[in-house]
Amino acid sequence: MKKRKEEILELAWMGKEKGSFTREDVEKSADDRISPGLLDDLIKEGYLKESGNQVSMTAEGEKEARRLIRAHRLSERLFTDVLDITPQNMEKYACTFEHFLGDEVVNSICTMLGHPTECPHGHQIPPGECCKNKLKEIASIVVPLTELKIGSEARIAYVVTKQHQRLDQLTAFGIVPGATLHLHQIMPSYVVRVGETDIALDTDIVKTIYVRLKKSGP
Amino acid sequence: MIIHMAVKIELNLLGNHKIALVGNPNVGKSVIFGLLTGQYVTVSNYPGTTVEVTRGQALFDKSETVVIDTPGINGLIPNSEDEKVTRDILVNEDINYIVQVADAKNLSRALFLCIQLAETGIPYCLVLNMNDEAKSLGIKINIAKLSQILGVPVIQTIAVQREGIGALIKTIHDALANETVTTPNETTNMASYEPKIEDAIKELSGLLQSTPGKQHSPKTALRFQALMLLTDDLPQTQGCDLPPVTSHGACEISRIHSIHEKTKQLFSQPLSNIINQKRLNKAQEIVNQVQTYEGGRKTSLSDFLGRITMHPFWGIPILLAILFLLYEFVGVLGATTLVGFLENTVFGQYINPFAIHLSERFIPIPLIRDFFTGPYGLITMALAYGFAIILPIVATFFLAFGIMEDSGYLPRLAVMVNRLFRLVGLNGKAVLPLVLGLGCDTMATMVTRILPTNKERILTTLLLALGVPCSAQLGVMMGLLSGISLQAILLWFGILIIIMFIVAYFANKVISGACSDFMMEIPPMRMPEIGNILSKTYARVKWYLKEVIPIFIFGTAFLFGLDQTGALAYIEKLFTPVVTGLMGLPKDVTAAFLIGFFRRDYGAAGLYDLAQKGLLNPQQIVVSLITITLFVPCFAQFLMMVKERGWKVALLIVAFIFPLAILVGSLVNLILNLIGGL
16 A cells, blocks of 8 residues: 555554544545545445545455554654653654564564553554563563562663653653662562652552663673 | 751841751651741651641741741652642742752752752752761762852761751751842753754743733742743643733633644653753752762661562561551550559559549539539549540550651561552552551541542542541450450451452452552661651550540430430330341440440440340340441541542541441351351
8 A cells, every 4th residue: 555545544543543534534644645536435445435525444455554644643652752862853853764664673673662652742553462462572672660570670661651640750850761669578568769759559559660671780 | 846856056137038848758847847836847767757737937047937848759850749738839829948858878869859949949958867877878968069069068867866956057048048149040951952952942031021911920920930831731721820820811821721732743742851850869969969879888777678568478577567566555554554553553443533532522413523523424424534545545546657667667667568459549658548547547547648649548548437446446455355355346347348358359449540550669677766656656645645635525425315315225225126126236235326426446345335234145246236336436437538539528437437337246246147157
């Protein structure tokens, strides 16, 4: 499929997340190389269907869009968390990457990053096969804090939460990307140490904290 | 005077000055407040215990310098009611000077707040407290350099030992004397943010400056106000929740709104987060320049105790051991030995006979004589009961509670019970009010304020009112139950726990609202300061007696009135079907229940009397005790519920609890009858 068509499918996916997707959305889209004619092609090819002014995805289209969105958002995570690429460039590279990453590569990236659930912008990353099986064949570099061994240290990679308040609170305790954290115990509650402060946390919060494992051995 | 001032510096007339003590939770603000004002506020090793803003006259300044103790905060972007209170004080009141109290061990967190305080433009100094603990961890801070970087005085203290307080007073004194000199330069020590955020700050500052209208926070810098507007995450419909904005016209609000929106669009993360990140980086940068570790981090006894008390396995035997010690101290020493001495010896042998003798000799009218020394007499019942039975139990409990609090055990208890509390919509934080309720439910109801959401406060208030017996009640109840069997105690306790769990479980489903995250700082275990424990116990017992004795007297007078007018007999008859029929109790119990409406321990004491006279069999004791334990604790607690939760919630709780108590009592009686009695 052509790159431009793929982008329309992605727009359709994002439209579905927002609750509405119309022909106008395609026309208004920032990329002027996307012509409305391509939309008709996609409808003809059975990827999209139109009812009233709303355009929606067919099962086939949804499958394709899910794959693309997943690749895009996982790439964003990869660029931000592991490769430290600036947010401005991140988007640009992710747009390029998504079109040629095969499923196998995407699943590998997903596993390596600890099966993240949200992209850096806070959008949902559609789960793939690897997330269901929780494949661990490739050692994850970034894992949720729940998978850290008791007594070990790790650097915080990112915190996934939509609640600004929770984020602000964690920040005030020094639980921020880049900080080193020591996991003291997980039962009866999680207790971590950041700097000289011991903090008890709910499992719900701990699940949103992703850490980058320290390289073991030389 | 509990606190003796080591240093007193007399200041000449400086006029009205306001000093605010600000800092992270549990860093010792209240201790320093006590040292500066000579006024005692409850100090504890539990984050977030200061829920009320306390103001006091500074000891060192005979003219009008007011010191304000504020709830601990982690930042100036408010995340809780407490933080909002503190922020609003800084924004709305003309604060002349801020004393930032910090934990020397946690310099980066302190500086994160420090950077924000600097942005307010209010002159401040930094107090690095708990210097001894930092030293024992091998932390060394270059004070001169830190002071130079921040551009403000930095003082090291060990507040509980009064070390460094003299220097602090001198700093405050100097600062107030040359107010203009110490104002921190707005541009020297602040973090600078992303260019686009800085642009927005400039734009907003310009807007704020050019706006006529009343300036509500004249002392804070425009840059600070602009930052507050940018980071505020509150609904934008009424403008931001910042005083400067409310006085602006609709036009400015919409412009502020549009600048905020425009800037927000430029970033993928919330603005508050981006700004906080920068502050944190800056704080860390300063820490790297001034802090060094000398010697290794030694595992101390405090570390060891801190770990083991919340260990998934060892934590449980330790909890049980602490409960056992608590029982030995309060239940045996307080409720048996001391009560026995006061009741039998002091009142029984000296005060009561003396009072009866006096009244027989000097009061000719029997009615008045009975009012003082009769069976429902003021001296023989109310005072004897209040001082002989309640005082020793309450005093020993508060002493033990103070030790648990100051040692740092309570937050660890919160860690232990968090998952259990989660099942009923609460989290570990609720452990403090619930345990305090074992001392006094009224006080505990007030302390529910430390819980972050309204729902948690209502749930905890409900549980306190329903099933947490205060120490006075526990004392009387245990005395009654221990007379029967261990089985009876377990039955009473088991039913109580089950009812509380069921009620909390369903109340959690019914009451709307959210439960907060469990995110709690665990302070290190510390050796409690005996002086602080004693003054805290003294303050609490005093509070308790002041609240309790008038209600005893009132309750006794009420009962005396009912008895004399024959109303008691009438009410007993009215309730006889329920009390004797459904619950299988003698009709005399009605009087005890009636008094239980005022104070359930008082009711329990009535039951105790009946049992002593052999009027109650074991099953009747258990049934009547379960019923009365489920009653609302006392009239004072009801008034506190009204004050803290409002009439509607308080009345709903009461209307729910009394029928439930009678229902549960009747059911227990029925079931016991079915299985052949106890």
